[in-house]
Amino acid sequence: MKKTINTTAVSAVLFLLLSIVLWFAIPYCIEDAASATDIGPRAFPRLMCGAMAVLCVLQLILLAIGVQKGKTITIQFSDYAQVILAMVLAVAAVLCAKFINIVAAAVICALLFLAVLRSKDWRYYAAVIITGILLFTLMRFVMKIRF
Amino acid sequence: MEQILEVLPLVFNVQTIIGMFFGNIVGLLFGAIPGFTGVMAIAILLPFTFALDPATGIVTLFSCFAGGCFGGSISAILIGTPGAPEAAATVRDGYPLALKGESYKALSMAVFASCVGGTVSAVLLMFLAPVIADWTLNFAPPEYFVLGIFGISVIAGLNSGNLIMGIVAGLLGIFLSMVGMDAQSGVQRFTFGSLRLYSGFNLTPIILSFFALNRIFIGFEHKHPENSKEKGQAVVLSKEKLSLKDYKDCSGAICRGTIVGSIIGAIPAAGAAIAAFISYNIEKTFSKKRDLLGTGILEGVVAPEAANNAVTGTSLIPLLTLGIPGSGGASAMLGAFMMHGLAPGPFLFRDNGATMYAIMIGFIVTNIILLLVVRFLSKGFIHITRVPEAALITVLFVICLVGAYSNSTSWFDVMVTVIVGIAAYFLSKLNVPTVPFILGFILGPTIESNFRKALIMSNNDLSIFVTRPICIVLIILTIVMLVGAKFMNRAGAK
Numbered sequence: 001m002k003k004t005i006n007t008t009a010v011s012a013v014l015f016l017l018l019s020i021v022l023w024f025a026i027p028y029c030i031e032d033a034a035s036a037t038d039i040g041p042r043a044f045p046r047l048m049c050g051a052m053a054v055l056c057v058l059q060l061i062l063l064a065i066g067v068q069k070g071k072t073i074t075i076q077f078s079d080y081a082q083v084i085l086a087m088v089l090a091v092a093a094v095l096c097a098k099f100i101n102i103v104a105a106a107v108i109c110a111l112l113f114l115a116v117l118r119s120k121d122w123r124y125y126a127a128v129i130i131t132g133i134l135l136f137t138l139m140r141f142v143m144k145i146r147f
Numbered sequence: 148m149e150q151i152l153e154v155l156p157l158v159f160n161v162q163t164i165i166g167m168f169f170g171n172i173v174g175l176l177f178g179a180i181p182g183f184t185g186v187m188a189i190a191i192l193l194p195f196t197f198a199l200d201p202a203t204g205i206v207t208l209f210s211c212f213a214g215g216c217f218g219g220s221i222s223a224i225l226i227g228t229p230g231a232p233e234a235a236a237t238v239r240d241g242y243p244l245a246l247k248g249e250s251y252k253a254l255s256m257a258v259f260a261s262c263v264g265g266t267v268s269a270v271l272l273m274f275l276a277p278v279i280a281d282w283t284l285n286f287a288p289p290e291y292f293v294l295g296i297f298g299i300s301v302i303a304g305l306n307s308g309n310l311i312m313g314i315v316a317g318l319l320g321i322f323l324s325m326v327g328m329d330a331q332s333g334v335q336r337f338t339f340g341s342l343r344l345y346s347g348f349n350l351t352p353i354i355l356s357f358f359a360l361n362r363i364f365i366g367f368e369h370k371h372p373e374n375s376k377e378k379g380q381a382v383v384l385s386k387e388k389l390s391l392k393d394y395k396d397c398s399g400a401i402c403r404g405t406i407v408g409s410i411i412g413a414i415p416a417a418g419a420a421i422a423a424f425i426s427y428n429i430e431k432t433f434s435k436k437r438d439l440l441g442t443g444i445l446e447g448v449v450a451p452e453a454a455n456n457a458v459t460g461t462s463l464i465p466l467l468t469l470g471i472p473g474s475g476g477a478s479a480m481l482g483a484f485m486m487h488g489l490a491p492g493p494f495l496f497r498d499n500g501a502t503m504y505a506i507m508i509g510f511i512v513t514n515i516i517l518l519l520v521v522r523f524l525s526k527g528f529i530h531i532t533r534v535p536e537a538a539l540i541t542v543l544f545v546i547c548l549v550g551a552y553s554n555s556t557s558w559f560d561v562m563v564t565v566i567v568g569i570a571a572y573f574l575s576k577l578n579v580p581t582v583p584f585i586l587g588f589i590l591g592p593t594i595e596s597n598f599r600k601a602l603i604m605s606n607n608d609l610s611i612f613v614t615r616p617i618c619i620v621l622i623i624l625t626i627v628m629l630v631g632a633k634f635m636n637r638a639g640a641k
Contacts, residue, residue: 008312011577015315022322029339033332037603041329041336044595045322052318059311071309071578082367083572090360090565093548098558106548110541117367117537124538131542135549143198145556 001077008070009063016056023049085116101147103139107132150504157505158512163203167513170210171520177211178218179230179528180539183362185215189479190358191543193486194351194550201487202502206509208483212476213459213510213517216419217261220452221521221528224253233419233455236427240440240447247443251385251525256397256445257452258521259389264405264453265514268460271409272467273507276496279468283493288600289611293618295594297625298471302478303583304629313583316574320587321594323348330592331599343559350482351554352564353588357581358479359547360568365575366540397449403429404450408457413464414628418474419455426454460510467491467503470593475582481589 026045034040062068093109110128119125139145157163170192177188188211196204219234224241237257244253286294299321303313326337327347338344404426411422430450431437440447463480465471470491472478484491489499496503521528551564575581605611612618 007576007578008309011312011574011579012315014577015312015319018319025337030329030336031334033329033334038331039599039602039607041332041334044598045325045336048318048322048325052315052322055311055315055318059315062311068309073576073578075576079368083364086364086367087569087572090544090568094558094562094565097548097552097561102552102558102561103545103549106545109548110545113367113541113544114537117541119535119537121535121538124535124541127538128541128545131545135546138195139549139553143195143553145553147556 002074003077004072004074006063006070006072008059008068012056012059012063016053016060019049019052019056023053082116086113089113089116101136103132103136103147150500151508154501154505154508157202157501158206158508162199163206163509164516166199166203166207167210167509167516168520170207171214171513171517172524174211174214174216175218175221175517175520175524175528176531178215178234179221179531180218180534181222181228181230182365182536183539184231184475185212185218186475186479187358187362188215189476189483190354191546191550193354193479193483194554196483197486197554201489201499202505202509204487205480205483205489205506206513208480209459209506209510210513210516212480213261213265213456213513214520215476216265216456216459217258217452217517217521218528220257220261220448221254221525224257224448225250233423233458234451235420236423236451236455237448239427240443240445243441243443244445244448245385248385249387249443252387252389252393253445253448254525255389255522256393257448258518259394260397260401260404260449260453261456262514262518263401264408264455264457265459265517266511267405268409268412268457269507269510269514270460272460272463272510273504275461276464276467276503276507279464280493280496283468286493286617287615288597288604289615290617290621291597292594292601293612293621294469294471295590295597297621298469298590299583299586300625301628302472302586303580309578309580310629312578313580316579316581317583317587320584320589321591322587323353324588324591325595330596343557348563348588349554349557349560350486350589352551352560353567354479354482354585355547355551356564356566356568357571357585358475359543360564361571361575361581363540363544363547364568364572366536393445397445400430400434400446400450401453403433404453405457408454409461411454412458412461419458419462422454422458423451426450456514463510467495468493470590472586475585478582478585478589482585485589 026042030042030045032040032042063070089109089112093105097105107128111125114124173188173192174185177183178185189208192208192211196207216233219229219231220237220241222228222230223234223237224245227238227242229235229238241253299317300314303317304310326344328345329336335345407426407429408422411425427450430446431440434440434446436444436446462474462477466477466481472481481491489495548561551561554560571581601611
């Protein structure tokens with residue numbers, strides 16, 4: 001399925017929503033400690049959220065009245081299937097790293113990446129394993145990092 | 148001068164020299180592969196430099212930066228595809244020269260020009276940075292706040308082409324930097340009771356996710372791993388030698404390129420690609436062989452090459468003195484300085500004089516080492532452009548994850564790297580500029596603390612930001628830079 005989207009408009013809407021959510025989250029996530037001299041820890045985040053929202057609205061107005069056209073891209077969702085799979089594998093690798101060695105988790109994930117990319121050349125698999133071994137040696141014996 | 152002589156042993160030791168060779172080789176490799184950049188190389192190498200002393204670590208990363216700047220020219224000359232945007236101008240004469248059977252000549256002269264440009268630029272950095280840093284001692288919190296906003300606005304305007312969304316990305320970066328304990332009040336912000344978030348997000352995972360993991364995910368968009376086999380139309384490296392006449396003929400172009408690159412480098416956010424194109428356009432006006440440009444002449448190769456490497460040193464002047472990086476590469480270098488405990492600004496040279504002079508001498512030496520590395524290893528670099536992307540991105544993924552862990556041996560940092568990497572991928576698909584985001588994240592704490600200090604100074608009167616002379620100059624400079632950038636981009640495009 002092909003779809004053409006205006007990335008400028010989509011990103012402006014996303015950032016506008018994000019800034020609104022953050023604006024309303026501030027009282028719940030930041031304790032008020034304003035004093036007579038200091039504006040406190042809430043004011044600056046509010047200023048940032050407000051500025052983000054104003055700029056996003058301005059961007060949307062510029063797009064709406066035709067002053068700016070914005071960038072458009074045509075995406076075919078099937079082209080991104082491998083990217084999504086790679087992201088899922090990467091998250092799974094990090095979760096695995098909680099229980100097994102980080103180098104081992106990264107190497108296993110990279111080998112699965114190669115399988116996803118349908119690579120049949122054994123040298124690529126060997127390169128990943130050798131990289132893992134070299135990094136483990138470097139971290140354990142040179143950088144003295146404990147796992 | 149005495150200070151310079153004192154720090155020579157810090158530069159000329161085995162560890163630093165090996166670091167320079169290694170950094171140059173890694174930078175050249177990343178620069179030579181189309182789609183990969185020297186910035187990505189800095190991001191990936193960054194966590195592994197923590198074990199080194201600051202001078203060695205920073206010089207290694209700068210070597211990567213300089214190598215990455217030149218690396219793009221290897222593929223530009225030998226396969227007619229620029230490995231990086233800054234090498235795009237080199238293709239015009241570099242590839243035709245290679246097709247004429249003078250590839251080695253083109254490559255040798257290109258690296259010589261890069262070495263001259265890079266060395267002159269590093270010398271300028273060494274002598275100008277401390278002077279400008281002394282001047283910035285006049286800055287107070289209002290000036291620092293306006294300076295931070297100036298940096299983000301200029302980078303946003305220049306890098307993205309869409310100023311508004313660039314600034315929004317910068318503001319998001321500032322917002323993310325506020326997670327953790329507020330230094331002034333001790334209040335927790337957006338930590339949700341998690342101890343891991345009390346000190347906020349580390350910079351290494353953010354840099355790795357935006358500059359490296361994002362690119363790795365992009366690699367999965369290609370359907371077949373063997374697609375890069377099509378890059379096999381490389382020109383075989385010839386064996387002819389450069390004569391004294393060649394050096395003499397190119398000297399004018401090298402000088403002009405070096406001057407253009409050094410000036411443009413010092414302008415925040417102008418960048419090496421713009422410098423290379425402007426330098427090439429200047430050759431079209433001033434070169435004796437201007438009619439032959441584009442047909443494959445050495446002057447057309449050396450002018451952009453001298454310019455793009457002359458940017459490397461002077462782009463660090465605003466970074467080291469004002470804390471404002473001039474490009475994506477300089478942003479990554481800013482992160483590297485901060486993580487090695489060297490906070491850019493007026494006190495950098497006063498508090499870390501020896502380390503800073505060692506670093507700047509290292510910058511000069513590494514440009515000379517770059518010349519040697521390319522002269523002796525150029526044949527090997529051509530093979531790297533033929534390695535399929537599948538092999539590269541999987542190996543880089545392992546290095547990326549392990550690098551994120553090695554920073555503070557924290558599983559949480561690895562998780563942050565992957566999650567932010569996924570977000571960075573979607574943001575890049577939406578054409579949201581990433582460099583202003585990184586800059587906002589790095590400068591966020593400075594901007595906020597100076598904003599609050601300035602308001603304390605003025606009893607909450609916001610006019611303090613528009614009434615002080617330096618603030619007014621910075622605001623005018625922001626406007627001039629944004630307007631000037633439009634013209635420079637047009638000149639580059641022509």
